[in-house]
Amino acid sequence: MLPEALPEISDTDLEQFFQILLTQYGYDFRGYAPASLKRRLGTVLRRYGLADMQTLNQRLLSQSDYFERFINEITVSTTELFRDPSSWAALRAQAMPPLLSLSQLRIWHAGCSTGEEVLSMAILLHEMGLYSRSQIFATDIDGYSLEQAQKATYPLRYKALYEQNLQAALPGVSLSSYAKEVGGQLVFSPSLLSNVRFLRHNLVMDAAFGQFELVLCRNVLIYFTPSLQDRVVTKLVDSLVTGGVLMIGTKESLFWCTAAKRLLPINDGERLYRKRQ
Amino acid sequence: MKTNLPFLWIVGGSAGSFTPVRHFVQQVPHRESLAIVLCLHRMRSPRLGMVEALGKTQGWRVMEPDDKTSIEGGAMYIAPADYHILVEGGGYFSLSVDEPVHFSRPSIDVLLESVVRAHWPRAGAALLSGANRDGAFGLYLMHQAGYFTAVQEPTDAEIPTMPQAALTLFEPQVRFKASQLVQVCLQALSL
Numbered sequence: 001m002l003p004e005a006l007p008e009i010s011d012t013d014l015e016q017f018f019q020i021l022l023t024q025y026g027y028d029f030r031g032y033a034p035a036s037l038k039r040r041l042g043t044v045l046r047r048y049g050l051a052d053m054q055t056l057n058q059r060l061l062s063q064s065d066y067f068e069r070f071i072n073e074i075t076v077s078t079t080e081l082f083r084d085p086s087s088w089a090a091l092r093a094q095a096m097p098p099l100l101s102l103s104q105l106r107i108w109h110a111g112c113s114t115g116e117e118v119l120s121m122a123i124l125l126h127e128m129g130l131y132s133r134s135q136i137f138a139t140d141i142d143g144y145s146l147e148q149a150q151k152a153t154y155p156l157r158y159k160a161l162y163e164q165n166l167q168a169a170l171p172g173v174s175l176s177s178y179a180k181e182v183g184g185q186l187v188f189s190p191s192l193l194s195n196v197r198f199l200r201h202n203l204v205m206d207a208a209f210g211q212f213e214l215v216l217c218r219n220v221l222i223y224f225t226p227s228l229q230d231r232v233v234t235k236l237v238d239s240l241v242t243g244g245v246l247m248i249g250t251k252e253s254l255f256w257c258t259a260a261k262r263l264l265p266i267n268d269g270e271r272l273y274r275k276r277q
Numbered sequence: 278m279k280t281n282l283p284f285l286w287i288v289g290g291s292a293g294s295f296t297p298v299r300h301f302v303q304q305v306p307h308r309e310s311l312a313i314v315l316c317l318h319r320m321r322s323p324r325l326g327m328v329e330a331l332g333k334t335q336g337w338r339v340m341e342p343d344d345k346t347s348i349e350g351g352a353m354y355i356a357p358a359d360y361h362i363l364v365e366g367g368g369y370f371s372l373s374v375d376e377p378v379h380f381s382r383p384s385i386d387v388l389l390e391s392v393v394r395a396h397w398p399r400a401g402a403a404l405l406s407g408a409n410r411d412g413a414f415g416l417y418l419m420h421q422a423g424y425f426t427a428v429q430e431p432t433d434a435e436i437p438t439m440p441q442a443a444l445t446l447f448e449p450q451v452r453f454k455a456s457q458l459v460q461v462c463l464q465a466l467s468l
Contacts, residue, residue, distance in 0.1 A: 033371040035363035222344040253343040
């Protein structure tokens with residue numbers, strides 16, 4: 001018996017939850033890592049004052065307009081401009097050079113959340129003189145996050161962190177070249193998004209949709225079980241052209257993924273890989 | 278649930294806990310039946326260097342686990358900076374970048390709650406000095422679920438807020454002084 005303060009989430013409740021999401025909404029959560037999924041579900045129950053999982057399941061069954069809000073609660077994860085600056089520095093110095101001569105650079109940012117790393121990529125491309133020949137497809141499972149990403153507007157309290165990350169990733173580049181304070185918020189230049197298309201895409205359920213020179217999927221795989229990670233990584237690698245670059249989160253690992261053998265490390269510590277010939 | 282999972286001993290701490298944790302890391306005798314997780318509030322950067330800073334152990338394998346790293350006996354795991362760390366019933370860690378809890382990522386509460394949710398067969402946890410309430414509720418959950426819990430005596434803690442927060446929720450099996458942490462860990466393992 002779990003303590004009173006911790007809403008119990010039984011396997012039966014979870015199975016019903018999976019079935020509702022799959023059959024009523026077409027979302028498959030069965031491959032999500034249980035620990036963080038249960039924690040998020042517990043948070044949703046507390047936040048909405050729901051007594052237990054049966055109540056949540058009932059609400060999902062009967063109120064389809066609740067679903068969008070629920071997906072936002074259950075999937076959104078925090079991100080930031082140039083999170084892990086050394087990874088971005090390595091991307092520029094070690095992974096990008098072979099791509100410089102291409103006439104077109106197609107980039108898939110899978111699981112872009114609220115868009116901070118899409119802006120990071122756009123700034124990097126601007127600084128390298130590549131932006132005008134780049135096309136970024138930024139996708140996420142959550143509609144609210146995509147709306148936020150398209151606004152490119154963030155709370156001003158993040159400014160110092162973003163400036164610090166930017167300096168560490170791209171020394172000498174000032175945040176003020178790309179963002180300004182407007183009405184107490186940090187607003188990024190719309191020009192950074194002129195070559196970005198935001199699309200709703202479910203990495204678990206939807207097929208890959210193109211061939212890309214660069215695929216970024218950072219801190220998304222951590223929410224999946226090893227078997228789902230394997231399937232998703234296959235999808236990501238299938239989406240790369242030969243010689244294309246995959247960038248994942250710095251604490252994510254590919255070592256059990258079958259598609260890993262189709263990759264060569266560019267910088268394993270920074271989780272940068274190139275698709276083999 | 279995977280079988281043959283090791284006893285999981287978790288040490289949570291924040292401001293004022295580094296010296297006692299370092300002492301613990303260097304003194305605790307190696308046991309293949311025991312896996313240790315150190316969940317310490319730390320700066321986001323530098324990302325690396327914590328393993329070295331804690332010093333030489335009594336033969337433990339020490340690492341900052343990646344996502345889905347298997348939890349093995351005889352290993353000491355240090356929660357990586359800027360990720361929550363959770364245990365899975367399948368016998369491995371999951372990491373997450375969910376919102377900080379009590380301004381903390383890693384959060385001790387998140388880790389301890391995951392132990393309870395995973396129904397990890399045998400585990401215990403100790404909470405050390407710290408300047409916020411993170412860990413108090415998680416330790417309470419562990420206590421309620423029947424796991425061994427220990428809290429540093431607030432009078433012994435450099436900053437008593439964290440252990441004091443736990444003691445306002447429940448009375449643990451053991452209150453200890455920092456110098457007794459090794460002994461408390463071995464006591465939990467022997468129960």
